[in-house]
């Protein structure tokens with residue numbers, strides 16, 4: 283057995299690119315393909331019969347004409363628990379209902395790869411339940427793309443923590459949307475001339491924003507990312523609204539009933555925010571939207587701040603994120619991760635890389651010279667070590683059997 287089944291939920295910007303990347307991966311790796319057994323949107327789905335792989339040729343047309351109702355998370359979990367192969371749920375939605383069902387999926391040993399921040403950044407209770415269910419069943423849960431899209435942010439933090447380094451502070455620009463908006467609106471190269479509302483509209487057109495751009499502009503998306511990183515650094519964060527978060531939503535637009543209504547009303551507020559830019563420029567500074575976690579004082583904050591043009595945050599390009607990890611080992615010279623932090627292709631890449639890591643680790647349990655060790659029993663991150671005594675693989679059942687043969691690896 284060298285395959286896993288993938289159940290994909292969400293086929294929008296990120297999900298669509300993800301499916302295309304899986305199709306391309308399977309073409310390049312025909313002997314070890316990722317078997318896609320379902321693709322669902324909010325209302326309809328393509329579901330495999332008997333877990334046979336779905337053809338990804340023309341999947342968009344097939345999904346557009348599908349009439350099968352999308353299964354509820356509980357129905358999906360029930361079906362996937364009968365999969366003859368290990369199965370990965372790929373949640374490419376931003377749905378809180380999906381996030382709420384992670385404990386159920388994990389309890390059935392359904393592995394999860396996702397860019398959806400909700401499960402790890404909502405209530406601490408949900409976060410704890412997911413960890414407990416994963417620990418109990420051995421389900422692996424990877425969510426690299428939930429912070430900084432495909433950039434290695436979560437894996438870097440986990441490596442720092444797992445190797446015994448002490449993280450003291452994390453700070454940076456965590457929103458691709460807000461990075462793009464402020465890099466364009468308050469450029470380090472010269473005086474900014476663009477209207478704030480125009481730049482927001484282009485950010486949405488480029489696919490950087492959340493499905494509803496207010497989720498970026500209200501600071502909540504950054505707050506969710508900080509919540510995830512703070513929790514992985516060992517801080518107990520009750521929710522993403524339990525610390526100060528700056529919102530860029532004008533108070534008069536707080537009651538807008540849709541993202542489109544909000545965007546239509548935004549130009550009327552361009553001059554309010556332009557004053558901030560004028561003030562910063564008069565001091566030779568630029569405005570950036572930043573997040574910080576101070577581990578020692580347990581303080582987390584999302585804020586607008588002015589930076590000298592020589593500061594690394596001032597010279598970012600496009601939708602780049604920049605994240606600085608200050609730790610005991612790195613001393614005064616922080617470990618910095620920088621690059622595109624939003625967009626369909628780089629986000630889907632992060633999700634696919636997580637699927638490959640899960641597949642590699644799940645399948646390596648079935649191979650003779652490696653085994654899995656859960657580093658932190660409350661945590662879902664694992665590493666692979668060589669073992670001295672090999673297990674033999676029963677190729678019919680796919681189960682490991684202990685063997686007394688000494689492994690030479």
Ligand SMILES: NC(=O)C1=CN([C@@H]2O[C@H](COP(=O)(O)OP(=O)(O)OC[C@H]3O[C@@H](n4cnc5c(N)ncnc54)[C@H](OP(=O)(O)O)[C@@H]3O)[C@@H](O)[C@H]2O)C=CC1
Nearest residue numbers: 292293294295296323324375376377397398493624625629
């Ligand atoms: N865009 C980016 O740069 C980044 C995005 N992310 C995250 O990736 C995720 C996806 O974002 P994006 O692709 O932009 O969003 P989209 O709105 O483009 O796509 C969302 C998809 O999810 C489906 N969906 C929504 N709710 C449900 C549900 N309850 N059950 C089944 N399907 C559902 C939608 O179906 P339908 O079409 O029927 O509505 C749609 O196919 C989000 O969590 C986002 O935060 C993370 C990093 C970067």
Ligand SMILES: N[C@@H](CC=O)C(=O)O
Nearest residue numbers: 457458459491492624
């Ligand atoms: N809207 C988010 C997408 C990634 O999480 C962002 O702009 O960073």
Ligand code: NA
Nearest residue numbers: 426429431433
């Ligand atoms: Na990432």
